[in-house]
Amino acid sequence: MKFNTVTIKDIAKALGxxxxxxSRALRGGYEISDETKKVVLEYAEKINYRPNPIxxxxxxxxxxxxxxxxSEIANNYFSQAINGIxxxxxNRDYHVIITQSHERLDREVLNVEHLASRSVDGLLISLSSxxxxxxxxxxxxxxxxxxxxxxxxxxxxxTHKVIADNFKGAFDATEYLISLGHKKVAHITNAAHLxxxxxxxxxxxxxxxxxxxxxxxxxxxxGKYRGIEQEExxxxxxxxxxxxxxxxxxxxxxxxxxxxxxxxxxxxxPHCLSDLAIAGFTNxxxxxxxxxxxxxxxxxxxxxxxxxxxxxxQLIESKRPVTEFETRVFxxxxxxxxxxxx
Amino acid sequence: MKFNTVTIKDIAKALGxxxxxxSRALRGGYEISDETKKVVLEYAEKINYRPNPIxxxxxxxxxxxxxxxxSEIANNYFSQAINGIxxxxxNRDYHVIITQSHERLDREVLNVEHLASRSVDGLLISLSSxxxxxxxxxxxxxxxxxxxxxxxxxxxxxTHKVIADNFKGAFDATEYLISLGHKKVAHITNAAHLxxxxxxxxxxxxxxxxxxxxxxxxxxxxGKYRGIEQEExxxxxxxxxxxxxxxxxxxxxxxxxxxxxxxxxxxxxPHCLSDLAIAGFTNxxxxxxxxxxxxxxxxxxxxxxxxxxxxxxQLIESKRPVTEFETRVFxxxxxxxxxxxx
DNA sequence: CTGAAAGCGCTAACAT
DNA sequence: ATGTTAGCGCTTTCAG
Numbered sequence: 001m002k003f004n005t006v007t008i009k010d011i012a013k014a015l016g017x018x019x020x021x022x023s024r025a026l027r028g029g030y031e032i033s034d035e036t037k038k039v040v041l042e043y044a045e046k047i048n049y050r051p052n053p054i055x056x057x058x059x060x061x062x063x064x065x066x067x068x069x070x071s072e073i074a075n076n077y078f079s080q081a082i083n084g085i086x087x088x089x090x091n092r093d094y095h096v097i098i099t100q101s102h103e104r105l106d107r108e109v110l111n112v113e114h115l116a117s118r119s120v121d122g123l124l125i126s127l128s129s130x131x132x133x134x135x136x137x138x139x140x141x142x143x144x145x146x147x148x149x150x151x152x153x154x155x156x157x158x159t160h161k162v163i164a165d166n167f168k169g170a171f172d173a174t175e176y177l178i179s180l181g182h183k184k185v186a187h188i189t190n191a192a193h194l195x196x197x198x199x200x201x202x203x204x205x206x207x208x209x210x211x212x213x214x215x216x217x218x219x220x221x222x223g224k225y226r227g228i229e230q231e232e233x234x235x236x237x238x239x240x241x242x243x244x245x246x247x248x249x250x251x252x253x254x255x256x257x258x259x260x261x262x263x264x265x266x267x268x269x270p271h272c273l274s275d276l277a278i279a280g281f282t283n284x285x286x287x288x289x290x291x292x293x294x295x296x297x298x299x300x301x302x303x304x305x306x307x308x309x310x311x312x313x314q315l316i317e318s319k320r321p322v323t324e325f326e327t328r329v330f331x332x333x334x335x336x337x338x339x340x341x342x
Numbered sequence: 343m344k345f346n347t348v349t350i351k352d353i354a355k356a357l358g359x360x361x362x363x364x365s366r367a368l369r370g371g372y373e374i375s376d377e378t379k380k381v382v383l384e385y386a387e388k389i390n391y392r393p394n395p396i397x398x399x400x401x402x403x404x405x406x407x408x409x410x411x412x413s414e415i416a417n418n419y420f421s422q423a424i425n426g427i428x429x430x431x432x433n434r435d436y437h438v439i440i441t442q443s444h445e446r447l448d449r450e451v452l453n454v455e456h457l458a459s460r461s462v463d464g465l466l467i468s469l470s471s472x473x474x475x476x477x478x479x480x481x482x483x484x485x486x487x488x489x490x491x492x493x494x495x496x497x498x499x500x501t502h503k504v505i506a507d508n509f510k511g512a513f514d515a516t517e518y519l520i521s522l523g524h525k526k527v528a529h530i531t532n533a534a535h536l537x538x539x540x541x542x543x544x545x546x547x548x549x550x551x552x553x554x555x556x557x558x559x560x561x562x563x564x565g566k567y568r569g570i571e572q573e574e575x576x577x578x579x580x581x582x583x584x585x586x587x588x589x590x591x592x593x594x595x596x597x598x599x600x601x602x603x604x605x606x607x608x609x610x611x612p613h614c615l616s617d618l619a620i621a622g623f624t625n626x627x628x629x630x631x632x633x634x635x636x637x638x639x640x641x642x643x644x645x646x647x648x649x650x651x652x653x654x655x656q657l658i659e660s661k662r663p664v665t666e667f668e669t670r671v672f673x674x675x676x677x678x679x680x681x682x683x684x
Numbered sequence: 685c686t687g688a689a690a691g692c693g694c695t696a697a698c699a700t
Numbered sequence: 701a702t703g704t705t706a707g708c709g710c711t712t713t714c715a716g
Contacts, residue, residue, distance in 0.1 A: 007710085009709075020712075023710065033686090050459055053459055054400045054708090056709080057692095074425075080416070095456055114437055117392055118396065262631050288605055289632045361693090362694095365695060375701060402694090
């Protein structure tokens, strides 16, 4: 069960040098004669020497890897963001370790602690919908662990953040529904305390207000049980359409909930479909195929993943402690059924 | 940048013990007096001691983590399989490190080598569509790295394997199309050398043969450029429908290709839709929403992930070298538009 | 320019 | 029952 059997020691022995000389030669230390360097390098190459990253991590307390925590990789937004993350990480010679919280705080804590103890050099995190108190993260951050938050962020931690313009995305979607002539626009969304929930709710309200429509609290439904169970969504749809004055349009604030709603509507209230308009955040790349159709608010997930990773690596590699943080906001795109997908 | 500052040494110093005593007390070594154990445990708890897994890995040459390599986490099959993998791994106290090959051999090699050098205790792999020569994997396996292959496997390595009954899945889907009255059934599939491609092709052929239909090589289209580019799929659809005798039914052998085909068909040959039947492997959980509809061949991805992980952990924890290997085959499920999804 | 030695955190013979 | 020591693979003072 031992690979990488080749160590620096083997090279040293074979070449009659000391391990320190070999080590220095390998990393091109300027104090080593070209002669020796050449010999060492060639031999290392020949026997296919690979430095042991574990030993390195133990020594240097870093690992050239970054940890990622998302709620669900099955969520299109996240899988696309992860692709963005990987694209810059690999270019900068970092490895990416992906973990899922499944929208649970306990899982999130477990993952974060595991990653931290494994000496990841930094963390990219989008909070689970249960994570309102994140003191555990804050303390890690205070101890110096570089963290960049994306998508679902919190003011509790002062660091770089990468988010979509949730307000505008929600505003645009809602206004689009209104422009279709709808006056009764419901809003189905995530756990109330999440940053994205608040921002999207504000955008929704603002669009209503701009067009002189009243805000009806009964038209807003928040996800409870982590917002990913279909039963919960079914229940919400039922409630909405059993109202005496049911909505004629729905704006949905999250990927999984959007598709869940489409299914629930098709299944439970198909008769309402003819004059129901739906818009929602989703990064599904098969949105063209959906029936009932949905106007998609699409986030530049790949770009956001890239940006977050660039910021993180910048943080990791910064010589002096960073005290100025930025929040990068990305525009969303409204894809109406007519719009061609790129 | 140092967390986990608390080491065994700190405890030893504070308690006036030696590090080895502390170490043994912590892991409940039977030679330690209950008295000492208690003191150590309590103090460790108090100062929130966490063993450093890196030091452990270096010492023990294992890490209680397993590496996963899939082509794309955005593929529904894989994200579901990963959930299955995680579910058993966490129960058995293993951590899961997920990586993507993006259907590229170079990425696959990079990931595997990184994981191996990071001392993962074992590997769960589904080959990329470029991976026909996998001697790099074989040599790792020969050196003793436990590997379980799932989904896309190869005979080049003798180990546990977990696959779907691809032959039967393909057979059923094709037969279903034939049962609809179709005689011209095309087949769009993956890279020719993949195990799943061969098996599914055989199933397709067998169904044709059973019903006395000729096998037409021109009706079979293989993925070239990793089968994930929409342009390639568009091209295939064009070719198929520009034939003088175009197909009236299509059986598609992979998740991403299935949805890609639906989009291509809708975009390029919408006029053909009225009398075209489509069936395909897909684990999309929004398949109900698709228009054009598709008869889905669904793999029990979650269960397959679980099974693969159980086999892997069994391999990892086996005292003596394992020489008997099994291949677990899982049934697929044919979900026709009428079938209710669970 | 090169080597000897210490140390990262932990465990496990081997003493005592 | 507890302590001493060596060592996992590597880097890095500190001495030549």
